[in-house]
Structures are given as C-alpha cells and as structure tokens.
Amino acid sequence: GQNIDQPTEMTATEGAIVQINCTYQTSGFNGLFWYQQHAGEAPTFLSYNVLDGLEEKGRFSSFLSRSKGYSYLLLKELQMKDSASYLCAVRDRYSSASKIIFGSGTRLSIRP
Amino acid sequence: DTAVSQTPKYLVTQMGNDKSIKCEQNLGHDTMYWYKQDSKKFLKIMFSYNNKELIINETVPNRFSPKSPDKAHLNLHINSLELGDSAVYFCASSQVGGGRVEQFFGPGTRLTVL
Numbered sequence: 001g002q003n004i005d006q007p008t009e010m011t012a013t014e015g016a017i018v019q020i021n022c023t024y025q026t027s028g029f030n031g032l033f034w035y036q037q038h039a040g041e042a043p044t045f046l047s048y049n050v051l052d053g054l055e056e057k058g059r060f061s062s063f064l065s066r067s068k069g070y071s072y073l074l075l076k077e078l079q080m081k082d083s084a085s086y087l088c089a090v091r092d093r094y095s096s097a098s099k100i101i102f103g104s105g106t107r108l109s110i111r112p
Numbered sequence: 113d114t115a116v117s118q119t120p121k122y123l124v125t126q127m128g129n130d131k132s133i134k135c136e137q138n139l140g141h142d143t144m145y146w147y148k149q150d151s152k153k154f155l156k157i158m159f160s161y162n163n164k165e166l167i168i169n170e171t172v173p174n175r176f177s178p179k180s181p182d183k184a185h186l187n188l189h190i191n192s193l194e195l196g197d198s199a200v201y202f203c204a205s206s207q208v209g210g211g212r213v214e215q216f217f218g219p220g221t222r223l224t225v226l
Contacts, residue, residue, distance in 0.1 A: 033213075037153075043217050048213055048214060087155065091213075099160065101157070102155040104153065104154050105153050105154075
C-alpha cells in the first residue's frame with residue numbers, strides 16, 4: 001500500500017522562510033511531486049524529484065531523501081500570494097507510469 | 113489558449129439524475145485523468161486513459177463511466193447521482209514517458225447533488 005503524510009496546516013510570516021515536510025511509504029518509488037493549490041483553483045505543478053538532493057527553482061526548493069522516505073518543500077521570501085495548499089504526491093514503481101498518489105495537502109497561511 | 117478545459121464549471125442537480133462533465137486538452141498529451149477532490153481537499157484519482165485506452169480504474173462505483181473519443185478528450189458520465197458524489201472533479205493531462213512528468217489540471221467542475 002501507499003501512505004503519504006504531511007502537516008494539515010502551517011502559518012508563517014511574510015518575508016520569512018517555511019519548510020513543509022512530507023513522508024511517504026510506498027511499495028516502490030519512482031518520483032515525488034509538489035503541487036500548489038489556491039482555494040477554489042486547480043493544482044499547479046511546482047517540482048519533481050526522483051533522485052536524492054535539493055532542487056532549487058527561484059524562491060521554491062524541494063528536497064528528497066529516498067532512503068528516509070522524506071521530502072520537504074522550502075519556500076523563501078514568503079509573499080501573501082503563497083497562501084495556498086501544498087500537495088505532496090508520489091509515483092510508485094509498480095503502478096502505471098501515469099499514476100500518482102496525493103497526500104491530503106498542507107494549508108499554508110501567510111500573515112503580514 | 114487554455115491548456116486543459118472542463119465544462120461545466122458548476123453543476124447543481126438532484127439526486128438520481130444523470131449528468132456528464134466534459135474535458136479537453138490542447139497540449140498534445142497522450143494521457144488524461146479524472147480526479148475527485150472531496151470536502152477535506154483530498155485529491156484522489158479515479159480514471160486514466162492513455163491514447164484512448166483505459167489504464168487506471170480505481171475503486172469507483174460503476175455509476176461513473178469515462179469515455180475518451182480521442183486522445184484530446186475525456187468525458188465523465190455519472191448515473192443515478194448520490195449526495196456523496198458532491199465534490200470538485202478535476203480533469204488532468206500529461207505526456208507519459210515524454211521527459212516532462214507533471215500533470216496539468218483543468219479548472220475543476222464543482223458538482224453539488226441536492
């Protein structure tokens with residue numbers, strides 16, 4: 001089976017840095033995604049990690065440790081528009097290449 | 113220039129009715145999906161089609177029937193709607209094995225069953 005855990009809610013201050021953690025257990029592993037979803041909108045792709053290490057993309061970075069079944073999304077220089085839900089999702093090796101399983105999401109609130 | 117589009121955006125209907133949601137993508141992708149996002153915001157895959165062939169069929173009541181007339185379209189028909197079907201339904205597409213792995217989501221269809 002598959003299990004993905006991430007905190008339900010987090011709060012951070014504008015201009016600060018926040019780290020959203022995700023742990024997963026899967027029968028095989030073939031990549032981890034982070035998506036952003038603003039209230040009432042569609043999820044949009046942020047990052048994809050398949051190898052261990054840190055991937056940086058502007059203010060957002062994503063880290064993966066396959067041996068620990070662990071990832072985090074790091075958001076720097078937080079802006080009010082970063083208030084959204086952040087979804088961790090995993091693609092396992094044994095399902096169809098197109099299937100990804102989403103966690104329940106972390107709702108991030110940014111305060112001024 | 114919309115990449116993934118869905119119609120309708122909102123759907124309010126009575127229990128027992130039959131309804132359809134349409135999805136189209138103009139990205140040239142070979143794979144399309146239907147997801148259900150419930151009130152707790154949990155996004156769960158329902159179906160996936162690759163080049164018009166069903167490749168993922170999760171544990172979904174058989175009142176839900178997807179249809180893919182071509183690889184740019186994936187429609188969802190729901191028979192005998194129930195209160196528990198109320199949710200937001202997202203269509204998505206991706207190019208499997210094409211190097212870019214992310215899925216692109218449509219704007220969602222908010223279904224309310226009364």
